[in-house]
Amino acid sequence: MTDPVQFMSHHTAVEYSLPEPSRLGVHFAVQLGRGKIIGHRCPQCAKVYVPPRGYCPLCVVETTDADEVSIADRGTITTFSVITPLQYPGQQETEDYVQATLLLDGSDTTLMVTGLEGIAIADVRTGLRVEAVWAPDGERGAAAVGVRGMGLGDAVKGWRPTGEPDLPREQLAEHVL
Amino acid sequence: MATTWKLEFPYRRSVGPVIGAFLTGLRDRRVVGVRTAGGRVLVPPFEYDPDTGEPASDLVEVGSAGVIEHGAWVGTPLRTHPLDRPFAWALVRLDGADTALLHALDCGSAAGAEPGARVRIRWRTETVGHVSDIECFEPE
Secondary structure, eight states: OOSOOOEEEEEEEEEEEEOOOOHHHHHHHHHHHTTOEEEEEOTTTOOEESSOOSEETTTTEEOOGGGEEEEOSEEEEEEEEEEOOOOOTTOOOOSOEEEEEEEETTOSSEEEEOOBOSSOGGGOOTTOEEEEEEOOTTOOOGGGHHHHTSSOTTSEEEEEEOOOOOOOGGGGGGGOO | OOEEEEEEEEEEEEOHHHHHHHHHHHHTTOEEEEEOTTSOEESSOOSBOTTTOOBOOEEEEEOSEEEEEEEEEESSOOTTSSOSSOEEEEEEEETTOSSOEEEEEOOSSGGGGOTTOEEEEEEOSSOOSSGGGEEEEEEO
C-alpha cells in the first residue's frame, strides 16, 4: 500500500448489564401482553405516569397498586422528528421515518414512538390523533418491556391516525416532551 | 431475567495532512513528526505549533527508540487496555523529538518505567496506519 492514510476507524463500545426488572416493570409488561396499558396516578397531585414508576418524582411520594389506572391505547402526537438514517454498521433503517412523542389519553407523561402507519411523513403534525396497532396476541414480546422501564416494547407495532380532529396545541403545552 | 446491552459507536475519522502523514509513517514502521518554525520537533505531530499557533507542516522522521519522561504503573489491566498483563503507561520522547508520545510500555515491573530509561517501539506484525501499529514500547 502506498496511498497516504486519510481516515482512521475509531470504534468505541460500552457494555452494561441491566438488573432484574422490578415487580412493577414485570406487571406493566404482563398487562401489555394482554393488550392493556396501565399507569399510576399520584395520590397527591393526580398526575398519571405511564409506565408507572412506583413514585411521583414531583411530590416525592410512593405510588402503589391502589393508584393503578387504565390508559387508552390512543392519544395525540405532541412533537416529532423526521429521521434520515445514516448508513453505519448495525443500522437497520434505510428510509426516512418519524420518531414522535405521544401523549396517551389519560396520561400526563409522554412516550417516544415510531412506526406511524397510513400517513405520509409530510402530513405528520403536532396535535395528530393516533391509535395503537397492537402486535397479535402472543407476539407482544412484553417480557422485554419492563427491563428498560420505558416505551411499549414490541407490544405495539405502530400507530395510525384515528381521523379525529387534531387536538389544539394549547392543550399540549405541558406535554411537549 | 437480567440482560446485557452493548452500545457501539463505529466512528470513521478524517485525519488530515499531518496526522495522516504520521499514520502513513506508522504503516511503514517509521515515526514522522513535524518541525515548527522555532525548530522544535513535535511527536506526535500537530498541524499547528502549540506555542505560537503558526502552521507546522515540515514533516521530519525521528527514531523508533527514546527515553521515558514519565511512567505510570498499571498493576491490574482493564479489559480494554492494550496489554493483558501488568504494564506501564509511559510518555516516551523519541530520539530526535522534543515532545513525548503516550503509549503502553511492556516492562515487567514498575521499576522498568522510571524516567530516563531507554525504550524502543515493538511494532505490530501487521500495520494498517493506526496508532496501534505500535503494539507497545519495550526496554531497549
